[in-house]
Amino acid sequence: MLTDSSRLRDFPSLQGRTYLNTAAESIPPLCVGQALEAYWQDKLRGMAGREGHFAAVESCREISAQMLGLTPAEVSFCSCSSEAYNLLASALDLTNADEVVVTDLDFPAGATPWLRAARPPVVRLWQAQAGELLADDMLPLLNEKTRLVQVSLISFYNGHRIDWPALHEAVRTHAPNALISVDITQAFGRVELNCPGADILISSTHKWTLGVHGGCIIGIPVHNASRLTTHAGGWYHLENAFESDRFQRAITKNGALSFSVGMPNFAALYALNAALRYVAAVSVAAISAHADPLVRTLYDGLLDLGLAPMCPLHDDHPTGILAFMHPRSVELHAALESENVHVMHSAGRIRLAVHGYNTPADIQHALDILKKLL
Known part of the structure; x- marks a missing residue:
């Protein structure tokens, strides 16, 4: 889950796509x-x-x-x-x-x-x-x-x-x-x-x-x-x-x-x-240690793009979810989906969720698409 090899072994359906929607639906491991x-x-x-x-x-x-x-x-x-x-x-x-x-x-x-x-x-x-x-x-x-x-x-x-x-x-x-x-x-x-x-x-x-x-x-x-x-x-x-x-x-x-x-x-x-x-077996502590820095990278990247997360990120209160509102949310969501980046969209809100099977490349891919569109 936390390495390229275990991710490919346990979550083969994630190959070739960026899945940032675990807050709605997870991708289960093969077991x-x-x-x-x-x-x-x-x-x-x-x-x-x-x-x-x-x-x-x-x-x-x-x-x-x-x-x-x-x-x-x-x-x-x-x-x-x-x-x-x-x-x-x-x-x-x-x-x-x-x-x-x-x-x-x-x-x-x-x-x-x-x-x-x-x-x-x-x-x-x-x-x-x-x-x-x-x-x-x-x-x-x-x-x-x-x-x-x-x-x-x-x-x-x-x-x-x-x-x-x-x-x-x-x-x-x-x-x-x-x-x-x-x-x-x-x-x-x-x-x-x-x-x-x-x-x-x-x-x-x-x-x-x-x-x-x-x-x-x-x-x-x-x-x-x-x-x-x-x-x-x-x-x-x-x-x-x-x-x-x-x-x-x-x-x-x-x-x-x-x-x-x-x-x-x-x-x-x-x-x-x-x-x-x-x-x-992976341990929640290891999942958090892997995924929390990715959330921080995503949070800072959204701020750099002028996209204000809907609540502050506190490093001592870890969370896997970030969300922002945008008047062009429908267009942003469609652009992300077209590039195989999966997030939640509802009523002007885009929500991104980062789990242990996500990678730095996932975060960068999502930010690059948003930057390109904005």
């Missing part, structure tokens, strides 16, 4: 395809294949926990982050008397369940200034009624990495009844997490972790298990799903395990198990 083939072979065995299926789930739970700094009992899976956040809403069971803080740099999956609740809580918006969320701006939003503060460790929108110590201290001091929920989708597998004290961690699986669609990781420390147990129906998360009293009561497993309400998406978890073990 992920091999894991999907292993799932298929187990599936062909019919019911007998479930032995392999459930073994893959537990292996994936083990490596996920290891990378999150949790125990396997504190980690579970569902199908996507949207499902996870709706299950979180079920666990919290908020009312009109409660308050939730969300940010304007968050992904909709984490911000909208509170707006759609049957008894919607008061939703308070923490707004960014110059692309950054400042803890002091959140203080007026916090009080004893605050039950949840929902943030992304790294914003999908502009790559801003939240100041975790300042956030954590502010919430614990000014909102003593609040839980902190952290979407780590744009961080997990790319930067070291370093968000101690988070009450629940949620991550999609098809971005920086190098997995595929159909999975989501949920991490809940054991001391929060009773507070964060869903009220959803189902079977896989029940202690007594097939016991004689199953039609009289439903006994839910506590905490993270309650978020796996139905049959696991085995294919996604075979893939995630292989992907996370690949990332762990």
Whole structure:
């Protein structure tokens, strides 16, 4: 992943193209395809294949926990982050008397369940200034009624990495009844997490972790298990799903395990198990050490071209994402794509994402095309 030879070996589809769109979709290594083939072979065995299926789930739970700094009992899976956040809403069971803080740099999956609740809580918006969320701006939003503060460790929108110590201290001091929920989708597998004290961690699986669609990781420390147990129906998360009293009561497993309400998406978890073990073997620290200087080169290059990134880059808060707005964004995006440089374009915004499989040549190629057009 980090050298020319390993990149060619593990990511042959990257040959001849510059892929700077991992914040939307990753390019999985070949071992992920091999894991999907292993799932298929187990599936062909019919019911007998479930032995392999459930073994893959537990292996994936083990490596996920290891990378999150949790125990396997504190980690579970569902199908996507949207499902996870709706299950979180079920666990919290908020009312009109409660308050939730969300940010304007968050992904909709984490911000909208509170707006759609049957008894919607008061939703308070923490707004960014110059692309950054400042803890002091959140203080007026916090009080004893605050039950949840929902943030992304790294914003999908502009790559801003939240100041975790300042956030954590502010919430614990000014909102003593609040839980902190952290979407780590744009961080997990790319930067070291370093968000101690988070009450629940949620991550999609098809971005920086190098997995595929159909999975989501949920991490809940054991001391929060009773507070964060869903009220959803189902079977896989029940202690007594097939016991004689199953039609009289439903006994839910506590905490993270309650978020796996139905049959696991085995294919996604075979893939995630292989992907996370690949990332762990390379190490997130090595990925960050390789890719962070490329982000700095890209940031400085954008500034030299008069393209202002949407938030400042702080070397002590690493991120894999840079974004800028431009009135000719459609034209810029088309020019990049025509030269096999793949980035995200949306509503005047161009977003570039740098992972461990990117190279200095990728960064220079993208900057050269932008310079030529501008």
